[in-house]
Amino acid sequence: MDNIPKPHLIADAELPREGGTERKVVDVAVGVLIRPEGDFLLTSRPAGKVYAGYWEFPGGKFEAGESVQQALSRELFEELGLHLHQIEPWRQEMVDYPHALVRLHFCKVLAWSGELQMREAQSFAWQRLPVTVTPVLPGTVPVLEWLAQEQQALNPVAL
Numbered sequence: 001m002d003n004i005p006k007p008h009l010i011a012d013a014e015l016p017r018e019g020g021t022e023r024k025v026v027d028v029a030v031g032v033l034i035r036p037e038g039d040f041l042l043t044s045r046p047a048g049k050v051y052a053g054y055w056e057f058p059g060g061k062f063e064a065g066e067s068v069q070q071a072l073s074r075e076l077f078e079e080l081g082l083h084l085h086q087i088e089p090w091r092q093e094m095v096d097y098p099h100a101l102v103r104l105h106f107c108k109v110l111a112w113s114g115e116l117q118m119r120e121a122q123s124f125a126w127q128r129l130p131v132t133v134t135p136v137l138p139g140t141v142p143v144l145e146w147l148a149q150e151q152q153a154l155n156p157v158a159l
């Protein structure tokens with residue numbers, strides 16, 4: 001896994017261009033499922049996908065005409081068998097991977113139902129900071145930093 005090229009996390013203004021036209025952006029909806037006590041869900045990327053075995057927040061690409069909430073609800077039902085009830089769009093991030101230019105739409109998911117099923121034979125782990133699973137997908141690392149910043153803002157003496 002170590003010889004996979006590292007992607008570049010970029011701002012919108014830096015978007016790369018090829019031959020004068022913008023590279024196609026792939027929109028991805030990503031869910032940060034947070035339990036009431038603060039644990040969040042990470043899943044490992046299934047065999048056969050790029051970055052197989054890397055840990056990430058679950059999600060996937062939009063299908064035509066979908067909103068973030070629709071894409072996330074569909075993906076998490078397909079991958080995990082969950083029905084999402086409370087989705088809060090949170091932050092966005094662009095990542096320039098060798099295989100794709102990806103716009104990640106991170107949402108906090110605070111309520112869901114259904115039993116967690118690994119329908120793509122992935123692994124899952126409920127985590128808190130600092131996470132104990134490795135390796136973490138490069139596009140996931142900033143999210144862990146945002147969560148740490150939020151925790152610090154809420155409880156400055158604990159960290």
Ligand SMILES: Nc1nc2c([nH]c(=O)n2[C@@H]2O[C@H](COP(=O)(O)OP(=O)(O)OP(=O)(O)O)[C@@H](O)[C@H]2O)c(=O)[nH]1
Nearest residue numbers: 028030049056057058059060061095100102137139140
């Ligand atoms: N789900 C998810 N994808 C992420 C995260 N961070 C990140 O960079 N990505 C990238 O976003 C893209 C998501 O693609 P995917 O392959 O999981 O989506 P999908 O299930 O719709 O794909 P497929 O059905 O075409 O196989 C990948 O390029 C992945 O590397 C993350 O935290 N969660």
